[in-house]
Amino acid sequence: MMLIDCPYCGPRNETEFGYGGEAHVAYPEDPYALSDREWGEFLFYRDNPKGDFAERWVHSGGCRKWFNAIRDTVSYKFKTTYPAGSPRPEVTGGSK
Template structure:
């Protein structure tokens, strides 16, 4: 088993977490104005890099909060964890830098 560090609870067993996909994906400003193809692109098209990647994780069996992590997709090693709204600590991760869009599932 691997330990993943929650920014609020500290290191916990990996079985307590759920993967939430790519981090820093901005919600569309006007979703009703999107075509079906644009909406599908927003919902389903994500990067899938080899190497460092910014991701969202939920501490489902703990504090139930969302947080962001930089993880190496080759080694599965977590390089950094940070709270939503905090700046992305690794500039070379394969994800766009955080925008003004709210992370954590709400807008």
């Protein structure tokens, strides 16, 4: 079992959360100007790095709020969590 530290509710069991993909992906300024290829890349192409990665999570079994997390994709350990809309914090000690 993994504990995820919800920035609003505190540490909870991983079964209370849902994964939402890569964090900090900006919506296109003019989506109607995008070609089909560009729109497809925006919707489906994401980074998949080895090491620290910024992700979106939702506390679906609790407060139902979205938040961001930095998680090491090698060890699965959460480095930090922070409210959605906040800038990505700097973390150290990741696997790379």
